[in-house]
Amino acid sequence: MKLTIGHLYPDLLNLYGDTGNIQCLKKRLQWRGIEAEVIPCQSGSRVDFDRLDLVLLGGGPDREQELACGQLKEIRRDFEAYVRENGTVLAVCGGYQLLGNYYRTGVKTLEGLGILNIYTEWEPKRLVSNIILKSPLCPEPVTGFENHGGRTNIGDHSPLGRVLYGYGNTEESGYEGVLYKNVVATYLHGPLLPKNPAICDYLLERALKKKYGENAHLQPLSDRLEHIANHSIVARYYTSLW
Amino acid sequence: MWIFVRTIATEKMGLYMIQSGYMGLLYCPYILERGNVIMGANVELSNAEGNRGENGGLALRTRLAIHAAKLAGWWLRKWKKGGGAALPGYVARLVEPEILTHLAQAVRRQGKPIFVVMGTNGKTTTNSILCCILETEGSRVVINRTGANMLNGVLSALALAFDRRGCLKGDYVCLEVDENASAGILPLLQPDCVILTNLFRDQLDRFGEVELILEKVQNAIAAAPRAKLVVDCDDALLCSLLPRCENPVVTYGINQPVFAASARSDVREGCFCPFCGKRLEYDFFHYGQLGIWKCTGCGFARPSPDYTASEIQLQKGVWSFCLGNMRIHSKARAPYNICNTLAAYGAIRALKIPAPHLKEALEGFDYGNKRENRFCIGRMRIQLHLAKNPVGFQQKISLLLGEPGPKDLLIQINDAWQDGRDVSWLWDVDFRHLAGDGSGLASITVCGSRRYDMALRLKYENIPCRIAESLEQAVRQALRCGSENLYIIVNYSGLHQANRLLQELAEEGRGKEKPQKNESKKRSLEKGELLS
Missing domain, CATH: 3.90.190.20 (Mur ligase, C-terminal domain)
Known part of the structure; x- marks a missing residue:
């Protein structure tokens, strides 16, 4: 078996250790004897969605995000079709915002891909914190770090999880991220996947099932270190509250 | 509980001040701390004296502030061995909020140049090299302690370097300044020379993306238009500042590849031209985004450096290189220290400071400073x-x-x-x-x-x-x-x-x-x- 992972615009959107998510996807396939190919789709190059089983869209600084936004417009239709046909996507931070209808900053409005029916508005107070969620994707809490000025209103979409510690989508809503078809969109970096292997395996399994049918499944791995790392954050910020 | 402890501590500090005989002067920060009581009286005092007192051209209030800083420094040395390097500056600013401006003016009146070193990495080393070159020439140099590079730290170093008569006990002032604090410091300091080493992503949760830091640095140097900039032209991000500022500029850089592949990561800043948005093209990378770069879109390109190290060689684990016709057998074990050396060298040349013992200074310099x-x-x-x-x-x-x-x-x-x-x-x-x-x-x-x-x-x-x-x-x-x-x-x-x-x-x-x-x-x- 083999999965092909497309990293969209790593030269523009590479903030907050996003490459760690790619590394995690790749290694967890390889450790199970599944071939993994990573295609870094540099800006300006053509993105062939037919070849991709999993797409990662990361975050970047404002100027780079604007440049990426221009590039994404050109592949909007393909990207939309990819998601409609249950393609697997992980979008983090800026990538999450770009999947929505628009991102309004203090000075201008960036038009998004409109794949998710959400919108983001910028506020001067940045939400910077460790963050812990309870997500339907995994039994243990999801941990990460958030750092965003945008407040994302997710409308009717279901969230990735309920916020146990930290801010989340808007600081007030109590929810974080979006789960839609096989799209996981979130503000969590840190990066997200290494400390939350269940989410990584969820994405990989969705991609495998789409490609090789419902019988395809992943062998369990020893995730002792991952769980200790996850638990050390939960113990520090959440359990200690009680 | 905390208030109780704090009160005791303040009372105790006040007692020390009285004991030390500085009572009149040092009562000021104490009282100010307790509720800004005699602030008005203090202002009248300094106004009556006139803004230019007799002593070294410093107003009474500024001198009071220096004394307060010195007492805080003495107190630190006696009771808190190590740490707290920013406290004297904090205390001085309580007495005279404008003190940095006054002290910087005094330094300039006394005809002594001020150097500032900024940049994500290499500040401390570059500042130490600069200091070493100047000291080898027999000059006395005022520097700030490692890490004390925000407003209060810079101020501490400066305030503690003035003597009773209001004269600076040094011939040069070399300060490392944090990029994030620079916009609050440079306009007051008005330095003669600003060295910019490099800009990389650093503690994003505290300082934000590198573009934001670039903006702060730009504001800082725009407010110090007299300062000569010494810039690493291998860094395209830093070079993007140059067309937007009025300051005189000299550049330094390395023209040959000397960094090992293990010094580079694929994740880097500023891959795109800040002016036209086209991807920058590189002949090769040193490390980070540093390298030999040009934009094929708008012609924005790495300037040919005014100062460079040539014939760079690694001999028995240490680097040797030529500055002009002078071969330097340095003790540097890492190639980035060649960049730091060039930065200091560029600054010395930029201000035309004679340095006949340069070779001796650079060959004797121990790059293994406190941090290594x-x-x-x-x-x-x-x-x-x-x-x-x-x-x-x-x-x-x-x-x-x-x-x-x-x-x-x-x-x-x-x-x-x-x-x-x-x-x-x-x-x-x-x-x-x-x-x-x-x-x-x-x-x-x-x-x-x-x-x-x-x-x-x-x-x-x-x-x-x-x-x-x-x-x-x-x-x-x-x-x-x-x-x-x-x-x-x-x-x-x-x-x-x-x-x-x-x-x-x-x-x-x-x-x-x-x-x-x-x-x-x-x-x-x-x-x-x-x-x-």
Whole structure:
């Protein structure tokens, strides 16, 4: 078996250790004897969605995000079709915002891909914190770090999880991220996947099932270190509250 | 409870002030601290005196502030050995909020140049080299202590360097200034020369993206239009400042590839032209985004450097190079120190300061400053390195891989506020170079409050490591059964503690152990570990 992972615009959107998510996807396939190919789709190059089983869209600084936004417009239709046909996507931070209808900053409005029916508005107070969620994707809490000025209103979409510690989508809503078809969109970096292997395996399994049918499944791995790392954050910020 | 302790502390401080005979002067910060009572009286006092008093051209109030700073410095030395380097500046500013402006004016009136060093990495080293060159010429130099590079730290260094008569006890002022604090410091300081070393991503949760820092630096230098800029032109981000500022500029850079592949990571800043948005093209990279670059879209390109190091060679582990016609056999073990040397050299040349003993100064300079301390414990040689951002960490990896012999590596990652609470930057460092037998690494141990994040980072490169509860435990383990070379890489909050621990262990190894003192120190170490 083999999965092909497309990293969209790593030269523009590479903030907050996003490459760690790619590394995690790749290694967890390889450790199970599944071939993994990573295609870094540099800006300006053509993105062939037919070849991709999993797409990662990361975050970047404002100027780079604007440049990426221009590039994404050109592949909007393909990207939309990819998601409609249950393609697997992980979008983090800026990538999450770009999947929505628009991102309004203090000075201008960036038009998004409109794949998710959400919108983001910028506020001067940045939400910077460790963050812990309870997500339907995994039994243990999801941990990460958030750092965003945008407040994302997710409308009717279901969230990735309920916020146990930290801010989340808007600081007030109590929810974080979006789960839609096989799209996981979130503000969590840190990066997200290494400390939350269940989410990584969820994405990989969705991609495998789409490609090789419902019988395809992943062998369990020893995730002792991952769980200790996850638990050390939960113990520090959440359990200690009680 | 806290208020009670605070009151006692303030009362006690006031008592010391009275005892020391400075009562009249030093009562000011004390009273101000308690509620800004005599502020009005103080203003009248300084106005009556006129803004230019007789003493060294300093107003009475400024002199009061200097005295207050000195008392705070004395108090620190007596009671708080080490740490708190910013307190004198804080106290001085309580007495006279405008003090930095007045002191900087006084320095200029006395005809003494002010250098400022800014940039993500290399500030301290560049400043030390500059200081060394000037001191070798017999000059006295005022510098700020490592890390004390925000407003109060800079102010402390300056205020403590004035004597009773209001004269600066030094011929030059060399200050390292944090980029993030620069917009609040440079306009007041009006330096003669500003050295910009480089800009990389650094503690994103505290300072934000590199573009924001660039903006702050731009505002800072725009407000100091007289200052001569000394800029590393290998950094396209820094060069993007040049067309937008009025300052006179000199550049330095390295034209030949000298950095090893292990010094680079694929994650870098500013891949695109800041003016037209086209991808920058590189002949080659040094490290980070530094290299020989040009934009094919708008013609924005690396200027030919005014000062460069040529014929760069690595001989027996140290770098030698030519500055003009002068060959320098430096003690630098890492190539980034050539950049730092060039920066200091460029600044000396920019201000046309005669330096006949330059060769002697540079060849004698010990690049292993406080941040790269070396220790010997028993048969083990230990090097302590600071790495606080991905580019810095990558350089340290490259440095240790270049050193001969088997070695053990100890990495301590904390997430205290000074380090940045977000440790995702560890994934921007390319650790692949540490894998495999070629690295010469016998073992890797991780510790610190984010040791599991670090261990996980290594796991995802298939690099096994040990996890230790504390730095002390890890060092002792290495002393028992490690190879002869131990490299310790820590981020900021652990540096002081690690330094102290290693000094202590070195003393212990020499048999100069003082059991009682050690016991209490050990306890405080453990406490520090818990807190961090």
